[in-house]
Amino acid sequence: MTDHEQNRFTARAARYARVGANVGGVAARMAGTRFFGGDGDAANAAALTKALGGLKGPLMKVAQLLSTIPDAIPQEYAAELAKLQNEAPPMGAAFVRRRMAAELGLDWQNRFGSFDFKPAAAASLGQVHRAVSQAGTPLACKLQYPDMASAVEADLSQLEVLLAIQRRMSPAIDAREAIKEIGARLREELDYRREAKHAALYGLMLDDVDQVRVPKVDSELSTDRLLTMEWLDGRKLLTFKDEPLEVRNRIAVAMFKAWWVPFSHYGVIHGDPHLGNYTVRSEGDDEVAGINLLDYGCIRIFPPKFVAGVVDLYEGLRSNDQARIVHAYETWGFKNLSQPLIDTLNIWAGFIYGPILDDRVRTVANGVEPGQYGRKEAFQVHQALKQHGGITVPREFVFMDRAAVGLGAVFLHLKAELNFYAQFNEAIGGFDQRVLADKQAAALKEVGLTQ
Incomplete structure (x- = not known):
């Protein structure tokens, strides 16, 4: 075993030990109380959330993603995990110096006019300076934490332990394919050169959409684990939630275009519509010229037939064409569809x-809090699946669903009223x-991406 391999093995083993100690104890409690199949135990949910919240790294991110997939985990867990805001205590200046030197060389500071060692944001996989x-x-430098590749593999393995317990106790939703999809996207998210290509792809796809601005990447100051882009000034979205309806609606339209134009024209979605x-x-006297789209780690490129399935279902x-509805589900990868299962998916x-489907000006949902968007329907789906048999969630469905729920929650935060x-x-x-x-093939070729 080489020194590099030994370091990777050591990092991974250490991560298994840390995560296993935190998650394993909670898993044992779940199994002992049959939580996943019972009426719920808020104490167990809170214990897991506490265990995850104390860990910087992908497990927290995965847990948040799972919390938005309808009934992939119990409601008590979803409510607790939704509280995790993808924030982690930032690393100090000494750490940043070492990491920047590892990416750009010992003379790295000479390549910048200035560099702020206090992070502007800290999240699960890295921090921004x-x-x-x-x-x-002005630049934004996203610097990945060390040993994240090892952390991803260790954390995904531990998560499979929790989901194995769920499958035995409450088999209505089989999330194994979902975990494969989440794992694939997380591994991509660790590759900042790929993220740079994603940013270039979005710049191309949204070139004609004036309401959405995409930052340009500085490739000379970027590596596999350091992504440097132009800094785009803007205010947090939630600071506008009490502005006049016209202002909030303009932001909502920009959000809609940022998501649907890439998907409908190129088969690409931004899979993490997190408010941050x-x-x-x-721009000038216009206080709401549009939005800045800042992060391109979690991007999903779909086969064209998947997009056709979205249109077919619509x-x-x-x-009310049942044959076309069933064809759409089968296009997405749902299998062994009985009529009761089709009716359940239709919920x-x-x-x-x-x-x-509603040709009028309206909110995205009346009387629903953003954090509860989709919860009632998820409960109905779960009850129906328990009665009529379980279902495996296809991989490609995961981030489409995640993005739709997340985007709906943004519209609720804004209290937008649109047609x-x-x-x-x-x-x-x-x-x-x-x-x-x-169009997809040409765009991917232009930015150097494969599907």
Whole structure:
């Protein structure tokens, strides 16, 4: 075993020990109380949340993603995990110096006009620092924490232990494929050179959308674990939640376009619509010129036929065409669909598609708090699946669903009132799978990405 391999093995073993001690004890409690199959135990949910919250790294991020997939985990857990805000205590200046030297060399500071050692933001996989280029351009430097690759593998393994308990005790939702998908996206998220290509892809896809700004990457100051982009000034989205409706609606339209234009024209979605990934930008006297899209780690590129499935389900629901609805589910990868299972999936589809099927100005959901968006429907789905048999969630469905729920929660935060039907049909109008396939292939080739 080489020194490098030994270091990686040691890091991974240490992570297993830390995570295993925290999660293993909670898992034992769950198994002992049959939590996953019982009426729920808020104390166990709180204990797991505490264990995850004390760990910097991907397990916390995975837990948050799982908490948004309908009933992949029990409601008590989802409520507790939703409290994790993807924040972690920042690393100090000495740590930052070592990490920057490892990425750019010992003379790294000479390559910047200035560099702020106090992080502007700290999250589960890394932290962001403000800097200025030698030419005077404001920059955002996202620096990955050390040993994250080892942490990802260790954490995903521990999570499988928890989900194995769930499958035995409450088999209505089989999340094994979901975990494979989350694992694949997390591994991609560790590759900052890939994220730089994602940013370039979004710059291309949204070039004609004035309401959305994409930062440019400084490739000379970026590596596999350091991503340097231009700093885009803006205010946090939630600071606008009490602004006049017209202002909030303008932000909501920009959010809708940032998500649906890439998906409907190129088959690409931003899979993590976390509030911290957006800021609202001003321009001249215009206080709301649009939004800045800041993070490109969690991007999902879909086969064109998956996008066609989204359109088929929409049209099937709109015209009550059962054959087209079933075809859409099968296109996505759902298998062994009996009529009761189709009816159960339609509960969730009716919720997700409801706003874009309703040709009028409306909120995305009336009387629902952002953190509870989709919870009632998820409970109905779970009850029906317990009665009619379990189902395996296809991989490609995971981030589509995650993004739709997250985007809906943003609209609830903004209390936006839009004609979502009109917005959707403007984005998807004239959909042609072959045209999308050609546009997607050309765009991926241009930025150096493969599907």
